[in-house]
Structure formats: C-alpha cells, structure tokens
Amino acid sequence: MRHHLPLLPLMLAVWGLVVIAVSPAQAQTQRARPPQFDDAVTSRIFFSEMSTAFRGDRPTLSSLRELHAATAIAQSEAAATEDSAASGHGWNKLISPLSLEDEVKRVKLKFDAGLTTPGAFNSGGYQDARLNLSILASLFAVISEYSGDVRWKSDAKTARDLVAKTARNCAAGSTPVFNEAQLRKADLQDLVSGAGLTAAKTSDQENDWSMIVDRSPLMEYCQLLVDQLSDQSNDAATAAENVDKLRKNAELLAMVGEVLTKDGMDDSEDDDYATLSHEMSTAALSVVSAIERQDFEAVRGGVGKITQSCANCHEQYR
Numbered sequence: 001m002r003h004h005l006p007l008l009p010l011m012l013a014v015w016g017l018v019v020i021a022v023s024p025a026q027a028q029t030q031r032a033r034p035p036q037f038d039d040a041v042t043s044r045i046f047f048s049e050m051s052t053a054f055r056g057d058r059p060t061l062s063s064l065r066e067l068h069a070a071t072a073i074a075q076s077e078a079a080a081t082e083d084s085a086a087s088g089h090g091w092n093k094l095i096s097p098l099s100l101e102d103e104v105k106r107v108k109l110k111f112d113a114g115l116t117t118p119g120a121f122n123s124g125g126y127q128d129a130r131l132n133l134s135i136l137a138s139l140f141a142v143i144s145e146y147s148g149d150v151r152w153k154s155d156a157k158t159a160r161d162l163v164a165k166t167a168r169n170c171a172a173g174s175t176p177v178f179n180e181a182q183l184r185k186a187d188l189q190d191l192v193s194g195a196g197l198t199a200a201k202t203s204d205q206e207n208d209w210s211m212i213v214d215r216s217p218l219m220e221y222c223q224l225l226v227d228q229l230s231d232q233s234n235d236a237a238t239a240a241e242n243v244d245k246l247r248k249n250a251e252l253l254a255m256v257g258e259v260l261t262k263d264g265m266d267d268s269e270d271d272d273y274a275t276l277s278h279e280m281s282t283a284a285l286s287v288v289s290a291i292e293r294q295d296f297e298a299v300r301g302g303v304g305k306i307t308q309s310c311a312n313c314h315e316q317y318r
Contacts, residue, residue, distance in 0.1 A: 090147075090258075091142050091145055091146050091147065091255065091258075092146060092147050092148045094251060094254040094255050094258060094281065094285070095142070095251040095252065095254060095255045096251060097146070097148060097149065097150040097151070098248075099247070099248045099251045099252060100139060100142065100143055100146070100150055100151075101150065101151045101152075102248060103135075103139060103248070103252060104136065104139050104140075104143075104151075104152070104192070105192060107132050107135050107136050107139070108132075108136065108188050108189075108192060110128075110132055111128075111129060111132035111133065111136070111184075111185065111188070112185055112188075112189075114128045114129055114132070115129065115178070115181055115182060115185055118175045118178045121173055121177075121178040121181070122173035122174060122175070122178065123173065124173070125173065126170045126171075126172065126173035126177060126178075126181075127170075129166075129167075129170045129181050130167050130170035130171065130217060131217045131220055131221065133163045133164070133166055133167035133170060133181075133184065134164075134167045134213045134214065134217035134218065134221075135217070135221050136159075136163045136167075136188070137160050137163045137164035137167055137212050137213050138212065138213045138218065138255075138256070138259055140152070140156045140157070140159040140160035140163065141156070141160045141207045141209070141212050141213075141259075142255060142259070143156040144156035144157045144160060144207065145207060152191060154196075155191055155196055155197050157202075157203040157204060157205060158197050158200050158201070158202050158203045159187070159188075159191055159197060160203070160207075160212060161203045161205070162184060162187055162197070162200055163184055163188075164211060164212045164213065166180050166181055166183075166184045167213070167217075187199065187200060207262075208264060209259070209262040209263065209264035209265050210263075210264030210265070211264075213259070214266075215260065215265060215266040215267075218256055218259065218260060221256060222253065222256055222280075222310065223310075225249045225252055225253050225256070226253070226303075226306060226307060226310055228245070228249050229246060229249050229250065229253070229287070229303045229306065230303060230307065232245050232246050232249070233246060233296075233299050233300045233303045235300070236296035236297055236299075236300065237296075239296040239299045239300060240294075240296050243291055246287060246291060246299060247287075247288055247291050250284045250285070250287040250288050250291075250302075250306075251284070251288060253280060253281070253284040253306060254280075254281040254284035254285050254288075255281075256280075257277045257278060257280040257281030257284065258277075258278075258281055260273075260277045261273075261274045261277045261278065272316070273313075273316075276309060276312055276313040276316075277313070279305075279309040279312075280306060280309040280310065280313070283302055283305035283306040283308075283309055284302070284306055286298070286301075286302040286305065287299055287302035287303060287306070289302075290302055
C-alpha cells in the first residue's frame with residue numbers, strides 16, 4: 001500500500017526552500033527605491049505646514065460639528081418643503097391633527113364668548129366674529145384635504161361652507177347677522193360634541209379658497225400667532241416651558257403660509273408674494289424642528305426669521 005505524506009508539512013517544507021533560496025542581498029536589490037521629490041515642484045501643490053492651509057482661525061471640532069448640524073437642518077427643511085409641494089395638498093407635512101383639533105376648539109370657544117347681545121355685536125363684536133369664523137373656515141378647509149386621520153373630517157366641507165358664509169356676512173353688524181351667528185354657534189357645538197351637522201345640507205364641493213377666507217383676517221391671524229410665538233420664546237428657558245404652545249403656533253403659521261398661496265387668494269399668482277409666504281412657512285417649520293431637537297436657542301432664532309419674513313412681506317403688501 002502506498003503511503004502519502006501529510007499535505008501541510010509538505011507545503012511548509014517547500015516554502016522554507018523558497019525562502020532560503022532568496023538571499024538577503026537579492027531581496028534588498030529587488031526593493032523599489034524611495035521616490036525623490038523636488039521641493040520647487042511640491043511646494044506649489046502641498047502646504048509645508050498644516051497651519052498655513054487655513055485662512056483665518058483654524059477650525060475646531062465643535063465648529064465643524066455645528067456647521068454639519070446647520071447644513072443637515074437646512075437640507076431637512078428644504079426636503080420638507082419639496083415633499084409638501086410634491087405630495088398633493090401636503091397639509092400633514094405642515095400641521096399635526098392634534099394642532100388642528102385644539103385650534104378648532106379654542107377658536108370655537110372664543111367665538112362663543114363674543115356672542116353676547118345684538119347691541120354688543122353690532123357695535124364691534126361682528127369684527128371678532130368675522131375673524132374667528134374666517135379662521136374656522138380655513139381650518140375646516142384644511143381638514144377636508146388632510147391626508148391623515150383627523151377629527152371632523154367627514155363634516156369638514158359642510159362646516160367650512162357654513163362658517164365661511166357667515167364670516168362674509170359679518171363684514172357689518174346687524175341683528176339678522178347676529179342671529180345667523182347664533183345658528184353657527186349651535187352648529188359648531190353639535191359638531192364638537194360629536195352630534196355632527198345633521199341640521200345642515202351636506203356639502204361635497206372641493207375647496208374654492210376665494211369663497212372660504214379673505215386675506216385680511218388671515219393676516220390678522222398671522223400677527224396674533226407671531227406675537228404669541230415671540231412671548232413664548234423670550235429666552236431659552238421660556239421656550240422650554242412653552243414647548244407645546246410653540247409647536248402648535250408654529251404649525252399653524254406654516255399652514256397659513258400655504259393657504260395664502262392657494263389659487264383664489266389675493267396675489268397668489270404673484271411669484272414674489274408666494275416666495276415670501278413660503279419663507280414664513282419654512283421659518284415656522286424650522287421652529288418645529290428645533291423643538292424636536294430641544295434646541296431652544298434655535299427656536300428663538302426661528303421665531304426671529306418668522307418675524308423678519310413678515311416684515312419683508314408687509315413692506316410690499318398690505
């Protein structure tokens with residue numbers, strides 16, 4: 001029987017013979033010579049010292065991190081704006097269902113409190129009613145187009161038409177208009193309580209923003225939101241204490257900025273006006289992003305951008 005040598009010892013023996021066959025002198029002659037560089041040439045390409053490679057102060061690790069974070073935030077905000085434009089109505093990119101629901105309830109209570117007597121209504125109360133009903137009409141219009149689940153969505157179009165009609169009639173005070181406003185108060189109570197709008201004719205019309213809200217009450221609403229944001233972010237500590245209110249008001253401003261550019265709204269076809277409106281929405285979204293990061297100095301900076309965007313708009317449009 002033929003015996004075979006184990007394979008591993010045989011391979012090691014062969015490798016040893018190969019290594020021994022190459023002498024140290026031969027190995028030395030086979031190595032590549034180190035390259036030679038001409039300083040006159042390399043000095044035009046490479047810096048002689050790291051410190052000479054920077055203009056101004058040498059960047060620190062913390063400054064590079066801050067720059068990276070700021071770049072990431074800007075890219076995120078730009079992507080959010082593009083997503084909003086590319087995803088149909090995109091309201092869910094601007095405002096949460098909770099903010100919509102809370103604001104409907106808040107404005108409804110404010111509207112109720114202003115309806116006291118015909119005399120008070122006719123002497124100025126109709127202006128407050130017009131503002132509150134205009135806000136509600138806008139909120140219901142947004143709810144009707146909202147892509148996610150949100151309360152009152154099935155009745156939103158009907159509620160939108162009812163309150164928008166009464167808001168237009170509240171351009172002046174009179175007893176008939178006061179009585180109409182009282183009917184809207186009852187309708188809104190039924191809606192909020194869960195009974196629905198059974199007494200009203202159901203609407204299935206898509207949003208016609210020219211019939212839903214005028215720019216004047218929306219601009220007044222914007223100013224109220226901006227004032228609240230400023231009060232809620234006087235300093236980082238105040239901002240940290242008012243996170244929920246800041247988030248809601250910032251989302252509402254982002255929403256209003258989008259509404260102002262809808263077909264049928266005044267100057268919506270003006271590219272400069274649309275740019276200013278989108279700047280306000282983008283600044284408002286930056287406040288929401290800063291809240292999520294718990295960066296309250298950035299919250300204050302975002303509120304400052306909102307204020308500046310409003311000032312830029314007021315310089316050109318009134």
